[in-house]
Amino acid sequence: MNLQSDDFELFAVPRRFAQDRAQLDARWKELQREAHPDRFAAQGPAAQRVAMQWSVRINEAYQRLKDPLKRAAYLCELHGAPIRAEDNTAMPAQFLMQQMQWREALQEGETPAQLDALERDMAAERHAATARLTQLIDEQQDWAGAAREVRALMFIARFAHDIEQRREQQGQ
Numbered sequence: 001m002n003l004q005s006d007d008f009e010l011f012a013v014p015r016r017f018a019q020d021r022a023q024l025d026a027r028w029k030e031l032q033r034e035a036h037p038d039r040f041a042a043q044g045p046a047a048q049r050v051a052m053q054w055s056v057r058i059n060e061a062y063q064r065l066k067d068p069l070k071r072a073a074y075l076c077e078l079h080g081a082p083i084r085a086e087d088n089t090a091m092p093a094q095f096l097m098q099q100m101q102w103r104e105a106l107q108e109g110e111t112p113a114q115l116d117a118l119e120r121d122m123a124a125e126r127h128a129a130t131a132r133l134t135q136l137i138d139e140q141q142d143w144a145g146a147a148r149e150v151r152a153l154m155f156i157a158r159f160a161h162d163i164e165q166r167r168e169q170q171g172q
Contacts, residue, residue, distance in 0.1 A: 007061035017137040028062040072133050072150045081143035122160050129153050
């Protein structure tokens with residue numbers, strides 16, 4: 001193991017979007033067992049500090065690899081297409097129109113059934129966007145296209161949170 005390895009190297013998995021979650025979970029447990037600071041107690045505080053650094057690094061990589069959105073963003077960055085969501089909001093015009101329709105539906109949504117329908121739309125779009133990411137990354141290696149799709153998924157995640165807030169405001 002090398003602290004400078006990327007997450008995929010660290011977890012010994014292929015550098016691609018589609019991942020086997022069970023394999024990631026099993027590898028995380030294995031790596032955590034290997035790097036657990038208690039295993040280095042006899043070697044002194046310095047060895048335990050290094051083991052703690054490893055443990056933190058392993059957890060960071062695991063959090064990134066198990067989350068499809070974080071994993072896609074990480075792959076884009078590794079291939080020179082950073083997401084830069086704070087200063088790059090470029091998205092397809094069709095998706096921008098969809099955003100406006102969802103925002104209007106959220107403002108007008110007053111019943112649980114209306115919010116449920118909006119959540120179903122979000123879930124369907126999240127599923128479709130994730131499938132597009134698999135194709136863009138694993139089949140086409142279209143990193144700029146994948147970065148645009150990641151930004152769209154980031155909007156969907158924020159909007160799902162907005163729906164939850166709307167439910168709380170309405171006491172649902």
